[in-house]
Amino acid sequence: MTAVDDRSAFYKNTEVAGFDDVSYEEKERLFGLVKADMRFPDYLYGCYECGICVAACPSARFYDFSPRRIAQAVAREDIELVYQQMQEDVWECSQCFSCVRCPRGNNPGGIITVLREVAVNNGLASAREALEGYSRIIYKIMSTGTQVSPDMLQPDAFPDWGPEVKDVSDNLDVWRRALPPETLHTTSTGWDVDERTLLELYLIWFHTGALDMIKEVDEGLHMILQEVMEERLEDAGIEV
Numbered sequence: 001m002t003a004v005d006d007r008s009a010f011y012k013n014t015e016v017a018g019f020d021d022v023s024y025e026e027k028e029r030l031f032g033l034v035k036a037d038m039r040f041p042d043y044l045y046g047c048y049e050c051g052i053c054v055a056a057c058p059s060a061r062f063y064d065f066s067p068r069r070i071a072q073a074v075a076r077e078d079i080e081l082v083y084q085q086m087q088e089d090v091w092e093c094s095q096c097f098s099c100v101r102c103p104r105g106n107n108p109g110g111i112i113t114v115l116r117e118v119a120v121n122n123g124l125a126s127a128r129e130a131l132e133g134y135s136r137i138i139y140k141i142m143s144t145g146t147q148v149s150p151d152m153l154q155p156d157a158f159p160d161w162g163p164e165v166k167d168v169s170d171n172l173d174v175w176r177r178a179l180p181p182e183t184l185h186t187t188s189t190g191w192d193v194d195e196r197t198l199l200e201l202y203l204i205w206f207h208t209g210a211l212d213m214i215k216e217v218d219e220g221l222h223m224i225l226q227e228v229m230e231e232r233l234e235d236a237g238i239e240v
């Protein structure tokens with residue numbers, strides 16, 4: 001038995017609240033996917049437990065969240081705890097990467113990225129829940145190649161923005177045309193994306209599996225996006 005196997009066996013009996021309905025073998029399989037990620041060896045070298053990452057982490061100030069706990073659980077191969085963190089803690093990270101100042105050379109935010117990706121790719125309940133409110137934004141980004149568009153920022157949705165926001169919203173087109181770069185003279189997209197760039201983005205999302213990731217968390221959204229992209233690619237004479 002290797003040292004790594006020893007660690008896993010030791011933590012097999014770790015008591016972690018909840019998630020008893022998921023077998024240890026399944027949790028182990030998911031952890032295997034995390035470790036198999038090509039970025040993993042560059043993101044974790046061990047942990048001094050110094051807490052510098054926690055001191056730098058903005059999310060740790062506002063939530064019961066600690067990048068140190070995540071780095072330690074992964075380094076110790078505590079499979080039960082890592083599974084719990086994939087279902088809970090990892091969604092508190094704002095992916096700012098302030099934690100890369102780790103003296104051990106770890107990238108706790110990067111480890112969290114990998115944990116999140118495994119959670120999404122395997123349709124974990126936490127991933128569905130975390131992304132539930134973002135389907136409109138994901139649709140916008142992946143169909144237009146731009147982020148949140150001005151016409152999505154309606155006063156009803158942001159009552160805390162004050163009375164001026166209604167005036168801005170009513171005259172959005174005028175405000176946008178007043179901006180110097182012509183690519184911003186649009187309200188239905190964040191900025192104008194030229195056709196070639198958009199097709200390239202579609203191809204990247206198809207071929208890297210980014211589009212397929214959505215299928216595990218929102219099948220309906222995946223179907224709509226696939227149709228939009230395929231149609232536009234076909235119009236341009238590109239088969240996928």
Ligand code: SF4
Nearest residue numbers: 057093094097099109
């Ligand atoms: S990337 Fe995540 S864990 Fe790292 S400092 Fe930012 S919020 Fe904290």
Ligand code: SF4
Nearest residue numbers: 047048050051053102
């Ligand atoms: S800064 Fe690095 S070594 Fe220190 S607790 Fe965080 S992950 Fe561990």
